[in-house]
Amino acid sequence: MRILHVITTLDTGGAERLMVDLLPLLNKKGDKVELLLFNGVMTPFRHEIEKRGVIVHELANIDSDIKRTEVYNPLNILRLRRFIGGYDIIHTHNTACQLYVPIARLLSRSHVKLITTEHNTTNRRRSIKLLHPLDKWMYRQYARVICIGDSTRDNLEAYLGEECRTQVIYNGVDTSRFVRPIKDVSAQEEFVITMIAGYRPQKDHKTLIKSLIHLPSNYRLQLVGDGECEPQLRELCKDLGLEDRVIFMGVRMDVPDVMEMSDIIVLSSHWEGLSLSSIEGMASGRPFVASDVDGLRDVVGGAGVLFPQGDDKALASNIQYLCEHPDEYHRIAEACQRRAMEFDISVMADAYHQLYHSL
Numbered sequence: 501m502r503i504l505h506v507i508t509t510l511d512t513g514g515a516e517r518l519m520v521d522l523l524p525l526l527n528k529k530g531d532k533v534e535l536l537l538f539n540g541v542m543t544p545f546r547h548e549i550e551k552r553g554v555i556v557h558e559l560a561n562i563d564s565d566i567k568r569t570e571v572y573n574p575l576n577i578l579r580l581r582r583f584i585g586g587y588d589i590i591h592t593h594n595t596a597c598q599l600y601v602p603i604a605r606l607l608s609r610s611h612v613k614l615i616t617t618e619h620n621t622t623n624r625r626r627s628i629k630l631l632h633p634l635d636k637w638m639y640r641q642y643a644r645v646i647c648i649g650d651s652t653r654d655n656l657e658a659y660l661g662e663e664c665r666t667q668v669i670y671n672g673v674d675t676s677r678f679v680r681p682i683k684d685v686s687a688q689e690e691f692v693i694t695m696i697a698g699y700r701p702q703k704d705h706k707t708l709i710k711s712l713i714h715l716p717s718n719y720r721l722q723l724v725g726d727g728e729c730e731p732q733l734r735e736l737c738k739d740l741g742l743e744d745r746v747i748f749m750g751v752r753m754d755v756p757d758v759m760e761m762s763d764i765i766v767l768s769s770h771w772e773g774l775s776l777s778s779i780e781g782m783a784s785g786r787p788f789v790a791s792d793v794d795g796l797r798d799v800v801g802g803a804g805v806l807f808p809q810g811d812d813k814a815l816a817s818n819i820q821y822l823c824e825h826p827d828e829y830h831r832i833a834e835a836c837q838r839r840a841m842e843f844d845i846s847v848m849a850d851a852y853h854q855l856y857h858s859l
Contacts, residue, residue: 501531503856504583506601507593508571509540510545510556512698512725512751514671514776515593515619520545521674524552526850531856536583538571538596544753547588557583564685571596580604581684584612591615595625599634602641613859617646618666620702620773621655621794632659639664643859646773646852651794667855671774672848678783680760682833686826691719694756694762696777697769699727704768704791707812709733710771712742714816719823724749724758759784764819772796778804781844782836787822787829789815803839805832 505523510516516652519535526533535549540558550556559579560570577600584590584605590612592598598616605612639645639656645664647653648671651690657663685691697703705723712721723733723746730748737746752758759765765781765788772778772795779799781788788804790796802807805822807814822829 501589501856502587503531503533503588503589503591504536505533505591505593506536506538506580506583506597509541510537510543510549512543512545512727514773515617516545517776518671519554519579519593520549521845522672522849522852524688525550525845526853527554529849529853531853538576544751548753558559558711561655565616569781574789576591576600579700581608584608585612587612589613589615589859591617593617594621599638602638605641611644614641615644615646615855615859616642616771617648617652618652618656619648620771622659622771623649624797626659636660636662644855646855649795649798652773655794663708669851669855670843671776671779672843672845673776673779673783673840675779675783675844677744678756678759678780678836679841680756680785680831682785682837683760684826685763685823688763688823690720691763691823692720692761693766694722694724695766695768696724696758696781697767698725699723699729699733702770702772703729703750704770704810705729706736707791707815708766709736709740709742709746709811710769710812711816711819712745713740714813715820717745718810718817719745721746722749722758722762723747724752724755726751728809750827755780756784757788761822762786764789765790766819767796768809768815769793774843779840785837785839787832788836789822790817799839799843803835804831816833 512591523533534555536557538559571604581604592601645666646669647666653666684703737743767784767790769791790800792806805818
C-alpha cells in the first residue's frame with residue numbers, strides 16, 4: 501500500500517515532530533509511506549526524517565522568510581495534482597493541506613481515499629463565520645478524520661453542527677528517548693524551568709515569563725523554540741527586567757538532554773490538541789505543569805499539575821511549592837512518567853496501520 505502524508509513544512513512543532521517519529525515506524529510495518537511538503541526548505545526535522553529513510557517530496561523550496569504566506573498560495577492546488585495519482589491513501593495535516601488536497605483531487609477526478617488528522621481542539625478559522633460552509637465541505641471529503649483526543653473530536657463536531665467520520669487516535673511519543681531518573685532537589689539552591697514550544701500565538705509564553713516576577717531570583721527560565729512572537733517575548737522580558745533570568749535557546753535537537761538539565765517542565769498555552777511536548781515533558785522524570793485547557797487537561801489531569809490559564813501567580817506558586825517540597829516533587833514526577841507510558845508512539849503506529857488497511 502502506498503501512502504502519502506502531506507504537511508506544510510517540517511519546521512519545529514508537534515505535528516512536524518510526529519512525522520519524523522511516526523512515518524519510519526509505518527514503513528517498518530510493510531507499507532510504502534512518503535511525505536510531501538508544501539515548503540521544502542531544509543530544516544533539522546527534514547534532515548532527520550530523510551536520514552531515517554523516508555522519501556520526501558516538495559511543492560516548492562520557498563525561502564523561510566516568506567513561507568508562512570506562500571503555503572496558502574492557490575497555485576499549490578495545481579502543483580498538488582501531479583501527486584494525486586499513484587497513491588492508495590493521502591493523509592493530510594494542517595489547514596492549507598486539509599483544504600487544497602481535496603480540491604486537487606476533485607480537479608484530477610481521482611478516487612484516492614483521503615484521511616486527515618485534526619491536531620488541535622480549536623483554531624482561529626472557527627471564529628470566522630464565512631469559512632464555516634467551506635470547512636463543512638472540506639471535512640466531508642475525508643474518509644476518516646483522526647482526532648488526537650476526545651476534546652478535539654467533540655469540539656470539531658460541535659463546530660460543524662453534525663457528526664463526521666471521526667476516529668480518536670491519541671498522539672504518541674518515542675518515550676524511550678525522554679525517560680530519565682527523577683531528580684533529588686532536596687539540597688538544590690537554583691532551579692531551572694523549561695518550556696519547549698514554538699513562539700506562536702497559540703502558546704502562552706507571556707504568562708510563564710510573568711510568573712518569574714513572583715519567584716525568587718534563584719529561579720531561571722529556558723524557552724526552547726522559535727517563531728513570529730519572539731520579538732514581543734523578548735520585549736516583555738526587557739520591560740519586566742528579566743533579561744538575565746530568561747534564556748531564548750532557539751530550536752534544539754537535543755531536547756531530552758535539555759529536559760534532563762531542567763527541574764520543572766511547563767507548557768503554558770491558550771489551547772491544545774494532544775500536545776506531544778506534554779508527553780515528552782511528563783516522560784522526562786521532572787514534574788510537568790500545564791495550563792488547565794482542553795487537550796492538556798485530558799493528558800495531564802491526575803498526573804501532573806494544572807494551573808488556571810493565564811494566571812501567572814498560580815503558576816509561580818505551583819512551581820515554588822514543588823521545588824521546596826522534595827517528596828511532592830518526586831510523587832508528581834513519578835505519576836507523570838507513568839502517564840506518559842500510556843502514549844508511547846508504538847500504540848499510535850499500530851492504530852494508524854490498522855485504519856489504513858481497513859479502508
